[in-house]
Amino acid sequence: MATIGYSAILLTFVVSLWAVLGFVIAHSRGYKELSESALRAVQAAAALVTLASLSLIYLLLKRDFSVDYVFRYTSTALPPLYAFSAFWAGQEGSLLLWLWLLSILTLLASLNLGREDEAVQDYALAALAGIEAFFALVLALVSNPFAFSLRFHSEGLGLNPLLENFSMVIHPPTVFIGYAGLAIPFAYALAYLLAGKPLEDWIKKVRPWAIVAWAFLGAGIIIGGWWAYIELGWGGYWAWDPVENSSLIPWLTATAFLHSAVVAERRHYLKGWSFLLITLTFLLCLFATFVTRSGIIKSVHAFAQSPLGFYFVAFIAIWALLTGFVAFKNRGSFASKKVESALLSRDTAFYYLNWLFFGEALVLLLGILFPTFSSTFQGQEASIDVSFYHQTFMPLAAITVLLLGLCVSLGWGTTSAKALRRALIPVGSALLGIVVPIALGERSLFPILSWGTVGFAAAGVIQELARGVREFIRKRRLIPRPYGGYLVHAGIVLLALGVIGSSFYKAETLVSLKPGETAEIGNYVLKYVNFQHQSLPTKERFLAQVEVYKDSRFLGQIRPEKNFHFNVEQWVSEIGLRSTPAEDLYLIFIDLDEDGTASFQIQVNPMVFWIWVGGGLMVLGAVLALWPEGGKEWKS
Template sequence: MTLLGQFALWAAFLLGLWCVTIAFSGRWRRRPELSQSVIRSVYAVCGCLLVASVALWKGLISHDFNIEYVAAYTSRNLPSYYIFTAFWAGQKGSLLFWAVVLSIFAAAAQLLTSRRYAYLMPYVAGVTSAVVVFFVGVMLFAADPFERLGFTPEDGRGLNPQLQNVGMVIHPPMLYLGYISITIPFAFAVAALLSRRLDTGWIHAIRKWTLVSWLFLSIGITLGMWWAYVELGWGGYWAWDPVENASFLPWLTMTAFLHSVMIQEKRGMLKRWNLGLIIGTFLLSIFGTFITRSGVIASVHSFTQSNVGYFFLAFLVVGAILSFTLLYTRWSLLEAEVQLESMVSREAAFLFNNLLFVGIAFSVLWGTLFPILSELVKGTKITVGPPFFNRVNVPLGLLLLALTGVGPLIAWRKASTANLKRQFIVPAASGVLTLVALLALGIRDLYAIMALALAGFVAGTIMQEFYRGVRARRRMHGESTPVALVHLIGRNRRRYGGYIVHAGILIYFVAFAGMAFKREREATLKPGQSVELSSPFGHTYRFTHVGISQYEALNRIVSAATVEVAKNGRRAGLMSSEKRQHVDSFKRPTFEPSTEVAIRSNLQEDVYIVFAGAVNGTEEAVYRFNVNPLVWWVWFGGLVLALGGLITMWPGGGPLAVSTRRVQAGYEAALVGAAKE
């Protein structure tokens, strides 16, 4: 199938070039048939890339080890779902995955965007196709997924054991979907700049897209934390690794945009800033891929080093120069329509929120690049690890958390300080009460105390917002409480869905603070021996080593070390942590032995057991036992966040829904009228 695959890639490349050339020439403006051809070529590129993807999947499924990619990432005894996910497990396949998903998004953008933005669409097609052409070009000239070997190995190498995990099936696609969908808002921004139609049109056209990519990024990052937690075995979920940072960066700027775009919609201000944020977010997503694929910065996630990185660097530089030049040439068209009314207003709070988001993004980027900079300046290599990032970012993050509690209390446009005081009483009391409670409990970790007290404050704000909103509806419309709550959220999905997202973020912060109290100890145990570990919640765990059993599974030899766990003197059950030696179908070892962690989770804390190894080939086992507080809440926070995001983007419902329906009906009537003539 490599012939078909390669042909499809070339077809996509050439059709994409056609699309880019015609779209940017601007000649379609006077010739509607050209603009139709431009948009059709987006669909054609999408079709070709789908054919190429099917060809690669066919190669993977049929174990065609003559294809280099198939031999490098799968083996005959790899479970079939991992054969499917091997599509994006390696450099070349993930490039194809990226290209095909982007082309699907590009086609969806053409299909789903209202015709009222027809003046933007060929440009949008041009930008998305340019990015697709870049990815396909990298594949064709540097990393061909259909490359054949000179010989056919009997069996492939198999998939890296760390990638053989459910988290790995969902996490990369989610993150990619987030990264990739950023291209669509970017394309609209560039289209608006090119067409000089810089009213709020493009902003309305991308509303759903920005939320979609933000949601995918959020879910992708959370799943990434989950994967790191259950698979990497160090007992944490965030290590400020360059690749983690790379996924965090566009999330930060996108979140900033989601806030500041409301100012532009409501007030016609911040036009330049919003365009800058979208362009920056797109460039950061490309920067992320550059980091992952170039090996410039050492990371546990990186693909094997290759010259693909230079392509990305070039693309990044060219993209940045072109888009910021374009922004500069349209600068004078982007005057604000009105000025800020008051320092004390939601707008002003959003400005400071944007400052913090962009500030944190800058500081993460700065830390990620600082080793390179320092080496250039001082000539000595340094390591910039978690202690650096925590010291720099935790204060900024806490400030942002505080602002999450302040912002919603301030009215849009204008508020008076006296009135604000009344707004602040309940949330501030909630924060102070939390603080007192924490101190009474004897907690002394400064950052944890601050995070939890601020969380109390923010929770007070969110609850007050819902309470007062419901009360206002009951008064204004005479609704019962449940009806008022449903209408409150339904009629202003962005605001109240946003508050639910805030609640999710708050839960994250609480969970992160919990990690300050984790306990761990190492122990070497003979069967029957046991060790105790007390948890921050005051429980005592007793771990008794039962033994090590060895057995064969489909594609691995497993050594499972089993521990009997007792909590506060009562038997809680058995937990097994494993060493897995992966083998190919000829029983030849393929990778270094990997470790599978045993985890038991509840609302308070996780018991986390790592089987580190055996002493002298006996059943005497070396363990690491962790008690990690509040980890469950990270995943729950992710769930709440996703729920809030979904509410925010659920279609329909806006305050002008009636007018929208009427306008739509009028348009359809006019269409019928036009068809008759």
């Protein structure tokens, strides 16, 4: 089976390369019949990669330890779901997953449901086949999931216990669908330029692709944060770790692209920006894959060093040069229509939005690369701590959220005095956001400014939604597309609320309790009843029973665990959590003494709940935004 898988990967490389050559020759030399053959090669590549992936799944489920990858990430005791998810537990399988998803998406694109122009279609498929060829080459040469073990093993090492969590089953594929999906708008961007077609049509074509991929990437990031919160047991959801940041960067540039694309489609400028942003997004997706899977970056969850870096850097450089060259040769396509727009207009807001997202992405990228830079140029390795991101990323994010609250008051091109008066409501709400916390005793500057910002944005979002409802009543016709955007914005506001609550108002205490003793935090009283012990085949399991009381009312029991996993010979904690919209009670079981004394870290994390709700709302918004038509009728 391993041989079949490996052969399929080799063949994928060959047919993908053939597809690239076939499409290019078909159009540059005029051998139209070659394009038919290249199209079959694209379909064959999808079939071959699927075969390779199914082989790996089969080997994993069968626990065939003669294959090194299966040996390293599974064991006989591992439940089938996690054996299946071990597919993407390591570098080799993750790259295969990337390729698999890309080949399926490429197959979807090749069906040409949009009745695309032949040249455009062929160039786009050529670009996608080129990306597939790269991944197949890497899998064949440096990162082979089908490599045999050098020794006989009767048992596998098993999955890292931290990855045995349902969110880790779905987080990597969700992110990878985002990455692979963002390759499609990029490929079509090149194709429209090469075929000399107007970029406005490109945007109409790729908008659904970009929105779906953007939503998947965003959902994947949120699920990753959820996993960190539930499984890593430090009470946070975002550690500004290079691996996390690297997935956020292409999401930011993709968000900028989606906004820029609106302007390009309706107002016929920012076309160059849109093209640049989607190119950067694609290259940054490659970079993120490389960061996560190569280990050049010092990170808690980066993988071991490998020669992968060379291949990725070279590939990113090739695409950057190629795209730059194509863009330069066809620079006429970026010509904008002359538009008159006042300084105070939605146009200005969108223009600055591009710079803001661009700046945010740049800051994160700098943070990731800084240790590498400093060891290269200063001879001494330095690292950056979280305060760097607080100082640079957060102000930019705050201004972005402010703009969100303003956009409903601004019109395209020019803003009428009447429209501008609408902005009085967000301003009032911002003042309220500042005054109320001060009245309640808040004295620090950053929380106060943050509440003001969110107050401003929240009022703007409510105005947007209210206007949508009024419009619906007036026209008696529902046009879902704009509501998508409103919902995404509402999601952002909720997410911001959650971030503010949990960053500024977190309470934390460390306690050591004998059975029957209690501890207090905020309004809560926690009573440590006792512990239970179970011996399981894979682990020794210790459960603490803790009763939770609030204002002397019994709320229930939570049971954090501390387990010794035999495969990694290590203790792994499972947190106890009681989540409510107002706040989470978060309990980490730190230590258990022989006499039954247990130590706990207890946290009260306010409003974390809204981060997940906000994330869900953004995905829902993306679904609505996919609704066809309607966009034209929406004028302000």
